[in-house]
Amino acid sequence: MEFLSHRQPPEDWIPYIDGWVGEMRFRNFSQATIQAWWYRVSAFALYINAEKKDPLSITRHDIIERMSREVSVSTKRCEFNALRSFYAYMFSNHLIPENPMDGLPTIKRVKKRQAPAQTQNVQKGLEIADEDTKLMIELAVELGLRRNEIASIYLPNDLIEDLMGYSLIVHGKGRKDRIIPLTASIAHTLTHRNPGWCFPSMYNASKHIHPDTVYRRIKDTVKESTHSLRRKFATDLYRATGGDLRVVQESLGHESLATTQLYISISTQDMRNAIDKLERFHELQARQYR
Template sequence: MEFVSRRQPRTAWIAWLDSWVADVRVQGLTINTIEAWWYEVSHFAIFSRKDHDGILGIDVVAYLGRGVSNAGMRVGRNALASFSRWAVRTKRLSHDFMTDVPRIKRDKHKQLPAPPIARDLGLSSTDWRVRLMVMLAADAGLRRREICQVRTNDVIEDAMGPSLVVHGKGEKDRIVPLTDLLATEIRSRPKGWLFPGEHGHLCPDTVYRLVKQVTGWSPHLFRRRFATDLWHATCDVAEVQALLGHESLATTQQYIFSCTEDNRKAMKSLDRYRYHAYEG
């Protein structure tokens, strides 16, 4: 049985999931992607309350439309498409239940970062989990999947102060400096998973739900708040890229939100430069 520490679907799904995971493992996918895909398919199995041979496209559409972000829907669709193709290829299913499921376009619009008042709401929550989740997203730039995988011993210390070893996408760890307050909060929790759950650590959907219920904003938009504030503080997009764990600089630029006031300041700087360069 794969990922035994996680909540498992009904027995009828387990053998199929195990065989599918073995197949995608041979394809060379990273363990983080495999676990994320396994979670999506197993969660879909629980959500649909159907056996694998009774799945229809409308069941998938209902699952994808349950209220997650555009990126979350894309991950879910990719996972279920892989599972369905595998089931047809291995003759476990006679039809691809993803045929009638529409493709999900990548969201190319810049999303507004969570406002400072939303961060204040999160930090004043009576639920310690929400406080830490908001701090990890807004003050350290973690993704929700990275948040749920934090262990208390991931906090390290050097001459410069405390940092966190973040277990990022593609099995790529990165080191993110922490504020003293956040480091102390993490170290004060019992050893092990920072956010323990019934089957190991909490799942990313739970992180999303808890933060959204208290603040009205998703963890991803607190991550954008971190990126935007860091950009304004440093004007160093490469530093923002490194701390967010992005491979592409273009992806990082989508996270940085510039408002009209920022653009006006830039234009005034241009005017000053031209005055001194051309007329001074």
């Protein structure tokens, strides 16, 4: 059985899910992906268990019905990808005669700019947060960390000290690490925490907290999502650096500048400042030809 600190799937699903997880480990999937996909398939199994269905009797209709509920697009995409991987494993190992995921259209990613967290909400949250939640908020809004990156900080291994100060090794998506310089305040907090997981699981101290728990604690305190704090970080860093997209891209750990641009919110005041600068530029240009 995998991930014993979490709610387990029905017994008749466990051997199949464990075999699938073993194959993902063999294929060198990241631990974050394995855990996220295990969680989604287990949730599907618990949902479908009300109909007393085992993984061998799932139909295309069962999956469509599950995918039709009112949840975020990102949640749907994660669950769809997890189920597609699970049933590809089942079919390739001749455990089922047909793959119920075959022919299902992929769930389109919604690529639109979403608003960053509001500063007043962040400040209010920081004022009322407990010590751990306050640090989670700071890691998201001051360093731009994702929920799983916050959850997986291990001390002191993930800290680097040089003549310029402390930096953090951030374990990003797809085993892609990046190094983020720390603010003096966060560096002081992290260097004074106990060795081991920065945020250990309350059920098993040898494991870190689940990323969804990070999300809930931030959401309950700030009334904003973890990713909206990440967007605020991106927007603030973009303005602070005079529009240096490459710095923002590297800080967020994005492969594509196009993705980074979706994180940056341009306000009416930003546009006004840009037009004012252009007007002054045109005035200087005109003087040169008088």
